[in-house]
Amino acid sequence: MSLCIENLRAWYGAAQVLHGVNLVIGEGEAVALAGRNGSGRSTLAKAIMGLVRCEGDMRYRDVRLVGLRPYRIARLGIGYVPETRDVFPALTVRENLLLGERKGTRFTTHEAYRLFPALEARAAVKAGLLSGGEQQMLALARTLAGDPSFVVIDEPGEGLAPHVLAQVAACLKTLRERGVAMLLIEERLTIARMLDARVAVMGHGAIRFDGPIEAFARDAQVMREWLFVG
Template structure:
């Protein structure tokens, strides 16, 4: 049996003195899309930042068999982990093309700059426009495209549909489905089950900084306790 692409065991993480993650155990196989759900404040974004080395963490995290706890973020990125944060973190004064060039690796295999432009045609049309002038949906596509030109094996995407119009969400979901077809593994942090179901192979649920469910969407739908205790709003 092959080893997971990303393997996390007993992971704890902190924001300053605040203990946010409490023994997270989770794995993602090569080419797999895992949806990570849970209420706001459950620890999902902290997990993404812990994987990228952006918060203090203790425990075991291995990517391609290599321990990454305590590793600098740029080194984790060079190993093949891409990150699209909820805030997108584009450079607003730079053009679309300049933003993409910042993420490009010298030896990209699957995703060149032109390939990213082809995947997101609107970026090609607006290549010379300042990124700050793009719509929210276009900025999200730019953030994702910039990550892809770094040729990641795994992409962590935090709430990609947040604040976007329905037609833009549909377009973005289609782009993510294309990435899945091309073998890019994803950790998709997403509350909308319709989007998660359309893309993911399985779903995990976080609550109070730990994984409280990990399995199929059908199993989740039939688990009344998890649905009521960790996902319902009322």
């Protein structure tokens, strides 16, 4: 298996956010993580990357992640695209891509331009001047330049125009075909449906549902208790 999480707890300072998360993601599998705002989804992403204090058992290909520094986790082959995108605004598109590139990567700058033509057209433009959709494409492409075998992507479709969303989804579909596993944090599950991803639902810092997207769509109680607002 790719990632195995057991009884994971995490804190921001004294405030506990994750209360015993259990989740397994197999090699090449895509899992969409749904839930209300504040349910702990982004905290789980940060915990995987070593960005918050956590306890419990979390292993990637049998290597224990808890306690590792973020750069060591990245070197194991785990990529992360945060909701904030975090491109380097003063660097050009091409410089951002080169900064993330790893020797021998399967995802070269040329391939980034093939999957996202808008990036090639804006290659000499500083990243801070890009639109939100272009920054999302750049953040994803830069992460993939590190040749990850597992990616964590926080709200990949947030605020994107339909044609940009389709490009992002096509890129993620290509990754799945190459055997890259992924955890997608999505509120509306738009990309998850395109990828036929498994769905896990978080509530109060724990996994409350885990199963095929078809079973999730039929489970009115899960939707009512852990997703609907009001």
